[in-house]
Amino acid sequence: MPPWSFHLIIYSSSFYLNNNDYFLEFIKDLFKKKLRKNNVTLWFLGPNPSFTLKNLYKYHSQLLIxxxxxxxxxxxxxxxxxxxxxxxxxxxxxxxxxxxxI
Known part of the structure; x- marks a missing residue:
């Protein structure tokens, strides 16, 4: 069965959760600007906290594209x-x- 979609995940970690969200939202906005120029469809999920919400005093977040x-x-x-x-x-x-x- 062939794959019907392809994914990439961008992970970020920082001492402050707001830095992760700001960074991943910036990346999401960059992708959306490029989408408007090329008429391609991408789906975004996130930014969301990763499974390890806080580890060693750092917050981890992810953005799925x-x-x-x-x-x-x-x-x-x-x-x-x-x-x-x-x-x-x-x-x-x-x-x-x-x-x-894949």
Whole structure:
């Protein structure tokens, strides 16, 4: 049975929950701006707290992004990463991306 959708999850951790939410909302807005230009549909879930809500005095959050096309998802991600790197809150937030391998 072939996959019908593709996912990527962006995780963030910080000492303050607001930093995570602000960072992930910024990423979500970047994706939405690119969507308007290219007429592609992506689904967003989050930002939500991760399963380990608070561990070692840090809060963890995640943003799930889903698409019906893996190529569009990866292309959008590559275009957004450069803009993410210039965001000033990166000094307060650690983050990584988990891409669906299929």
């Amino acid at each position: 889903q698409s019906s096309s893996k190529e569009y998802l990866i292309n959008f991600l590559n275009g957004v990463i450069d803009e993410i790197q210039s965001f000033s809150i990166l000094k307060k937030v650690k983050w990584f991306i988990d891409v669906d391998p």
